[in-house]
Amino acid sequence: MRLDDAARPPKARRVWLGLASVVALVAAYTLLSNAYRVVDPSLLPDPLRGLLRPQILPPTQRIVDAFVQLVGAGAPLAGGADLHPGDHIGGLVEQRVTLQGSLLVSTYRVLIGLAVGGSLGILAGLLMGWSRAVDEYVHPIYILFRSVPPLALITYVMLWLGHGTAHLLIPIIYAVFATVVIPTYHGVRDVADVYVKAARALGAGGRLLLSRVMLPAASPFVLAGLRYALVIAWMTTVGVEMLMGDDGVGYLLIGGGLWSSRLEVAGDPAVIVVGIVGLALVGYAMDVGVRVAGDRLTQWVKR
Amino acid sequence: MPEPRRRRLEMRDVVHVYEGKTATRALDGVSLDVHDNEFLAIVGPVGSGKTTLVRIVAGFLRPTSGVVLCDGAPVTGPGPERGYVFQEEAIFPWMSVRDNLGFGLLAKGVVASEREKIVAELVRLIGLEGYEGAYPKELSGGMSKMVEVARVLATDPAILLLDEPFGLLDAQTRSKMQDQLSLLWEEKRKTVILVTHDVEEAIYLADRVVVFTPRPGRIKVEVTVDLPRPRSLETRFSPAFLALKRSIWKEIGRA
Numbered sequence: 001m002r003l004d005d006a007a008r009p010p011k012a013r014r015v016w017l018g019l020a021s022v023v024a025l026v027a028a029y030t031l032l033s034n035a036y037r038v039v040d041p042s043l044l045p046d047p048l049r050g051l052l053r054p055q056i057l058p059p060t061q062r063i064v065d066a067f068v069q070l071v072g073a074g075a076p077l078a079g080g081a082d083l084h085p086g087d088h089i090g091g092l093v094e095q096r097v098t099l100q101g102s103l104l105v106s107t108y109r110v111l112i113g114l115a116v117g118g119s120l121g122i123l124a125g126l127l128m129g130w131s132r133a134v135d136e137y138v139h140p141i142y143i144l145f146r147s148v149p150p151l152a153l154i155t156y157v158m159l160w161l162g163h164g165t166a167h168l169l170i171p172i173i174y175a176v177f178a179t180v181v182i183p184t185y186h187g188v189r190d191v192a193d194v195y196v197k198a199a200r201a202l203g204a205g206g207r208l209l210l211s212r213v214m215l216p217a218a219s220p221f222v223l224a225g226l227r228y229a230l231v232i233a234w235m236t237t238v239g240v241e242m243l244m245g246d247d248g249v250g251y252l253l254i255g256g257g258l259w260s261s262r263l264e265v266a267g268d269p270a271v272i273v274v275g276i277v278g279l280a281l282v283g284y285a286m287d288v289g290v291r292v293a294g295d296r297l298t299q300w301v302k303r
Numbered sequence: 304m305p306e307p308r309r310r311r312l313e314m315r316d317v318v319h320v321y322e323g324k325t326a327t328r329a330l331d332g333v334s335l336d337v338h339d340n341e342f343l344a345i346v347g348p349v350g351s352g353k354t355t356l357v358r359i360v361a362g363f364l365r366p367t368s369g370v371v372l373c374d375g376a377p378v379t380g381p382g383p384e385r386g387y388v389f390q391e392e393a394i395f396p397w398m399s400v401r402d403n404l405g406f407g408l409l410a411k412g413v414v415a416s417e418r419e420k421i422v423a424e425l426v427r428l429i430g431l432e433g434y435e436g437a438y439p440k441e442l443s444g445g446m447s448k449m450v451e452v453a454r455v456l457a458t459d460p461a462i463l464l465l466d467e468p469f470g471l472l473d474a475q476t477r478s479k480m481q482d483q484l485s486l487l488w489e490e491k492r493k494t495v496i497l498v499t500h501d502v503e504e505a506i507y508l509a510d511r512v513v514v515f516t517p518r519p520g521r522i523k524v525e526v527t528v529d530l531p532r533p534r535s536l537e538t539r540f541s542p543a544f545l546a547l548k549r550s551i552w553k554e555i556g557r558a
């Protein structure tokens with residue numbers, strides 16, 4: 001309960017306000033993106049001249065078209081439909097890359113990253129926070145490795161394991177792992193101390209201490225870490241897919257193709273916007289999921 | 304009736320220096336015996352090393368020099384035979400009252416049915432029926448302190464170390480808790496070390512009161528409290544009680 005709870009508008013009104021602001025945003029964008037039809041952009045002053053072009057701000061109706069095409073791309077092709085396999089959307093449709101399919105694959109990668117990297121990171125954080133010896137040995141190595149951007153690993157992973165879909169998961173797992181360790185560590189070391197002492201005085205040790213005392217004591221911090229790791233996981237996933245993937249949103253954004261020839265396809269802004277909006281929506285939903293689950297798990301926290 | 308006085312805890316020349324930016328000499332040669340089933344109270348000014356001594360006895364801190372023996376064996380770490388109630392709040396906020404009370408039993412490997420029985424008994428003892436499923440955040444400060452004391456009692460430790468357990472309570476709850484502790488001690492007969500700032504509380508509960516000097520902590524004086532038990536509100540106003548109070552205050556005042 002927060003003090004300002006009473007001052008907040010009721011829920012129904014909040015939803016309406018939220019919707020209204022989205023509608024306003026879409027309307028404003030539609031006007032702006034269609035402005036080039038009315039005014040010749042080359043007459044405009046400099047930053048506007050560059051921006052108000054359909055190549056940069058695709059008109060809303062083009063985005064909707066791209067959306068419909070990408071959602072329907074899985075269906076068998078209608079014969080004679082005007083398809084240009086050379087351009088961004090044409091290539092995708094030809095390969096039957098759908099928006100929902102791409103989002104699903106990426107979401108799956110993010111979830112695997114969170115599950116595997118999250119558990120390993122929590123475990124490492126717990127051990128480092130628990131044992132001074134582990135902390136002293138592992139911490140410098142951890143700091144050293146943490147500074148390596150996850151995407152920097154991808155070429156090495158490829159050299160090492162070859163080109164495979166499963167290998168894309170390694171940088172994602174690593175990114176989540178590195179993000180979760182530190183909050184867990186601080187939760188255990190800085191917050192749990194008095195509880196750990198109390199538990200030990202009550203005769204607890206080993207697994208009971210770890211699972212029933214340290215982990216719950218650190219859990220508000222772990223959850224904050226996971227929420228942040230979710231963002232990092234998405235960044236890494238899309239990056240990895242752009243560089244090496246054969247599917248996923250990153251692949252969709254970059255227009256498919258073999259990774260060596262990727263940059264030869266000119267990006268279609270409408271596809272990119274569709275992909276970005278899809279990412280934003282899925283990211284939002286997942287954040288709500290983590291937050292709601294987290295609030296349930298930490299009902300006990302005084303707020 | 305003088306029982307055979309077995310020494311339960313022996314502290315010999317305990318010195319403790321906290322290393323750090325400014326080395327603090329918290330304890331400066333404390334020697335103290337606590338007998339079996341004795342109720343000992345320690346009073347002393349802020350920062351006189353009371354918590355430090357209790358932490359050493361609990362096994363969380365190693366003395367810089369000197370030894371602490373529990374039943375003749377040197378203390379090397381915390382143990383379930385020495386129940387410790389912290390000065391700061393230490394009940395687990397993520398566990399219900401029930402799970403908090405049962406935690407020591409769980410650690411000991413007591414089976415669930417037996418655990419439930421003991422927990423139900425403790426809940427009754429501290430008068431928290433109906434709050435078994437509540438989280439600590441739903442309890443008042445006094446209630447959670449009671450849970451904390453009861454949690455330590457669950458495993459029936461032979462020795463109780465209580466570091467200002469009632470420090471944060473209002474006068475009324477405080478006196479209620481004191482009565483409960485007094486009853487409990489008479490019923491279960493444990494060895495107790497109680498740290499407190501409250502001279503009256505010390506006299507009311509203890510068999511013996513030890514007064515610490517200001518830092519570095521040393522024992523200034525020991526006062527035996529031979530008031531009859533069970534003690535009650537009347538005890539607090541008896542001439543003997545007041546005389547003890549006067550003499551302890553005199554000792555404290557004489558810096």
Ligand SMILES: Nc1ncnc2c1ncn2[C@@H]1O[C@H](COP(=O)(O)OP(=O)(O)OP(=O)(O)O)[C@@H](O)[C@H]1O
Pocket residue numbers: 321322323327328329347348349350351352353354355356390518
């Ligand atoms: N962890 C620590 N590190 C450094 N110095 C400490 C630490 N804990 C206590 N001290 C110092 O040791 C001295 C004794 O502290 P202690 O907590 O034992 O006092 P106390 O008698 O329990 O006081 P109070 O009545 O306020 O609880 C104090 O001067 C304090 O500053």
Ligand SMILES: [Mg+2]
Pocket residue numbers: 353354355390466
């Ligand atoms: Mg203290």
